[in-house]
Amino acid sequence: xxxxxxxxxxxxxxxxxxxxxxxxxxxxxxxxxxxxxxxxxxxxxxxxxxxxxxxxxxxxxxxxxxxxxxxxxxxxxxxxxxxxxxxxxxxxxxxxxxxxxxxxxx
Amino acid sequence: xxxxxxxxxxxxxxxxxxxxxxxxxxxxxxxxxxxxxxxxxxxxxxxxxxxxxxxxxxxxxxxxxxxxxxxxxxxxxxxxxxxxxxxxxxxxxxxxxxxxxxxxxxxxxxxxxxxxxxxxxxxxxxxxxxxxxxxxxxxxxxxxxxxxxxxxxxxxxxxxxxxxxxxxxxxxxxxxxxxxxxxxxxxxxxxxxxxxxxxxxxxxxxxxxxxxxxxxxxxxxxxxxxxxxxxxxxxxxxxxxxxxxxxxxxxxxxxxxxxxxxxxxxxxxxxxxxxxxxxxxxxxxxxxxxxxxxxxxxxxxxxxxxxxxxxxxxxxxxxxxxxxxxxxxxxxxxxxxxxxxxxxxxxxxxxxxxxxxxxxxxxxxxxxxxxxxxxxxxxxxxxxxxxxxxxxxxxxxxxxxxxxxxxxxxxxxxxxxxxxxxxxxxxxxxxxxxxxxxxxxxxxxxxxxxxxxxxxxxxxxxxxxxxxxxxxxxxxxxxxxxxxxxxxxxxxxxxxxxxxxxxxxxxxxxxxxxxxxxxxxxxxxxxxxxxxxxxxxxxxxxxxxxxxxxxxxxxxxx
Numbered sequence: 001x002x003x004x005x006x007x008x009x010x011x012x013x014x015x016x017x018x019x020x021x022x023x024x025x026x027x028x029x030x031x032x033x034x035x036x037x038x039x040x041x042x043x044x045x046x047x048x049x050x051x052x053x054x055x056x057x058x059x060x061x062x063x064x065x066x067x068x069x070x071x072x073x074x075x076x077x078x079x080x081x082x083x084x085x086x087x088x089x090x091x092x093x094x095x096x097x098x099x100x101x102x103x104x105x106x
Numbered sequence: 107x108x109x110x111x112x113x114x115x116x117x118x119x120x121x122x123x124x125x126x127x128x129x130x131x132x133x134x135x136x137x138x139x140x141x142x143x144x145x146x147x148x149x150x151x152x153x154x155x156x157x158x159x160x161x162x163x164x165x166x167x168x169x170x171x172x173x174x175x176x177x178x179x180x181x182x183x184x185x186x187x188x189x190x191x192x193x194x195x196x197x198x199x200x201x202x203x204x205x206x207x208x209x210x211x212x213x214x215x216x217x218x219x220x221x222x223x224x225x226x227x228x229x230x231x232x233x234x235x236x237x238x239x240x241x242x243x244x245x246x247x248x249x250x251x252x253x254x255x256x257x258x259x260x261x262x263x264x265x266x267x268x269x270x271x272x273x274x275x276x277x278x279x280x281x282x283x284x285x286x287x288x289x290x291x292x293x294x295x296x297x298x299x300x301x302x303x304x305x306x307x308x309x310x311x312x313x314x315x316x317x318x319x320x321x322x323x324x325x326x327x328x329x330x331x332x333x334x335x336x337x338x339x340x341x342x343x344x345x346x347x348x349x350x351x352x353x354x355x356x357x358x359x360x361x362x363x364x365x366x367x368x369x370x371x372x373x374x375x376x377x378x379x380x381x382x383x384x385x386x387x388x389x390x391x392x393x394x395x396x397x398x399x400x401x402x403x404x405x406x407x408x409x410x411x412x413x414x415x416x417x418x419x420x421x422x423x424x425x426x427x428x429x430x431x432x433x434x435x436x437x438x439x440x441x442x443x444x445x446x447x448x449x450x451x452x453x454x455x456x457x458x459x460x461x462x463x464x465x466x467x468x469x470x471x472x473x474x475x476x477x478x479x480x481x482x483x484x485x486x487x488x489x490x491x492x493x494x495x496x497x498x499x500x501x502x503x504x505x506x507x508x509x510x511x512x513x514x515x516x517x518x519x520x521x522x523x524x525x526x527x528x529x530x531x532x533x534x535x536x537x538x539x540x541x542x543x544x545x546x547x548x549x550x551x552x553x554x555x556x557x558x559x560x561x562x563x564x565x566x567x568x569x570x571x572x573x574x575x576x577x578x579x580x581x582x583x584x585x586x587x588x589x590x591x592x593x594x595x596x597x598x599x600x601x602x603x604x605x606x607x608x609x610x611x612x613x614x615x616x617x618x619x620x621x622x623x624x625x626x627x628x629x630x631x632x633x634x635x636x637x638x639x640x641x642x643x644x645x646x647x648x649x650x651x652x653x654x655x656x657x658x659x660x661x662x663x664x
Contacts, residue, residue, distance in 0.1 A: 009650050027231075033230075041220075052363055060348075060349035065363065073417075076417050079225065082226075083407060083409070091402075094653075
């Protein structure tokens with residue numbers, strides 16, 4: 001693969017924009033997932049009794065089950081948000097970068 | 107080709123007949139003989155016939171190496187999402203996790219969240235780079251700018267180790283299942299699975315494997331949902347009602363819904379969480395699926411669909427396991443000698459199957475059994491394909507032949523490798539008969555997290571990674587993870603019959619994974635060779651390709 005065309009893409013300010021925007025977005029979402037998940041694991045490890053409490057008096061639904069169910073839904077919602085933005089905004093930007101690098105080539 | 111397939115189909119037909127004859131005979135070890143379940147046998151035969159048809163069709167479309175390894179890269183996001191879900195929701199998941207909820211309650215649910223939480227991370231940090239950089243195997247990425255021979259050898263060895271661990275879980279599940287259903291000898295069942303898998307993969311390659319996955323994922327979702335709905339309806343779909351009754355009869359009592367014995371100490375809990383989350387991102391048969399789609403856009407969509415199916419199904423399993431406590435756990439006919447609390451017929455992993463029988467009779471049992479069997483075949487096929495591609499694409503074509511092998515030869519080698527792996531799977535399945543299968547899956551993930559994930563993620567994100575660092579990180583992670591497992595209670599005591607474990611924890615990830623990262627870092631940083639300098643320079647181009655997908659291998663046209 002020609003190194004020159006990669007060089008031109010890298011020089012394009014749009015490339016820097018893509019990398020910065022997408023990177024920030026992806027890492028923010030990853031951070032949310034990781035901190036929630038490992039926060040949960042820490043509670044499992046160090047304070048398991050807290051998860052066994054009922055959400056309200058007399059209810060059999062425990063805090064642990066409720067929190068987990070929420071995480072299943074919330075994490076999936078985050079993947080949907082990422083896919084939506086990446087497949088529209090970021091992909092459009094990527095296509096522009098590739099097209100511009102090609103144009104300069106001619 | 108056609109004649110060979112016909113012969114095989116005939117042989118399988120014979121096998122089914124033999125199975126039926128067998129089931130009528132006296133059996134050792136099982137006090138209560140299993141009646142031949144015709145529904146299960148018929149549905150299983152229909153599935154095998156259908157998948158054989160697909161394999162035959164796929165064989166005619168599998169010509170190039172791209173067809174064989176990645177179905178030509180032309181699978182859509184939705185199809186691939188189904189197939190990934192199919193790969194991921196193995197029989198070990200269905201049987202093992204239902205059993206885990208049945209015996210441990212809430213612990214099983216924690217396990218499932220850990221299995222799931224890796225998916226968003228894969229999407230955010232890996233999916234598009236994987237697709238943009240890889241071609242057939244994930245070593246294409248780790249070896250992208252590093253020494254091809256050495257790094258690929260390392261990646262192939264760790265891939266094969268993970269594949270073997272995972273195969274154990276699948277084969278054990280298969281053996282127990284068929285034993286229960288057909289009254290067949292465990293070893294015969296193991297052979298049947300191994301041989302069917304060889305047929306799918308050697309003839310149909312990735313095209314057949316993908317479609318087997320898609321069909322079985324659909325069947326699994328439908329079958330599981332049906333059992334869950336029928337079982338849950340007995341409690342008027344009230345979680346409150348279900349739990350009140352379950353905690354009243356379960357031996358754990360109110361502790362059923364507390365994190366419990368499985369994650370007894372913090373170290374095990376954290377280690378398991380790490381292993382399951384990052385292990386997903388290091389499983390060769392899952393990573394390989396990212397190369398079957400056309401571009402990064404479809405790769406992202408596949409994760410969205412796959413994780414949706416997986417999250418849904420885990421919650422279905424949770425309800426199934428809880429219902430099983432009452433519906434299966436209180437019914438004498440499911441226990442040996444007809445005594446509640448005795449050993450469960452078919453072994454502890456059979457809760458889901460008994461539940462299906464209890465709520466839907468033989469028809470539903472038959473269907474779910476056929477689904478579970480299909481699941482095992484599909485996952486084993488995916489694993490075998492990943493293992494075979496590590497041997498043929500990485501070791502043979504790139505390391506031994508230095509890229510000079512013809513496509514036809516490479517495919518032939520991968521077919522031979524598939525057959526060898528089939529026999530390895532059979533032997534391992536027999537050796538590890540007594541293991542809890544969800545636990546074995548946990549170990550496979552632990553090794554994947556330590557051996558594959560660190561080097562893969564560093565090669566995509568860290569400019570400074572050199573060949574030397576990758577080798578130390580990869581081998582270090584692999585060796586330490588395997589040793590931790592071997593010295594832990596589950597192997598050192600339970601399999602090798604020693605008195606006490608040398609390593610106190612059962613989950614290796616917390617120790618082996620940081621070690622792999624550390625080794626990769628230290629040995630890259632101290633690498634001042636000319637070669638290392640060039641490798642670091644080459645990162646720039648790799649980085650642009652990873653971000654934009656420019657130069658990525660596209661879908662081959664048919």
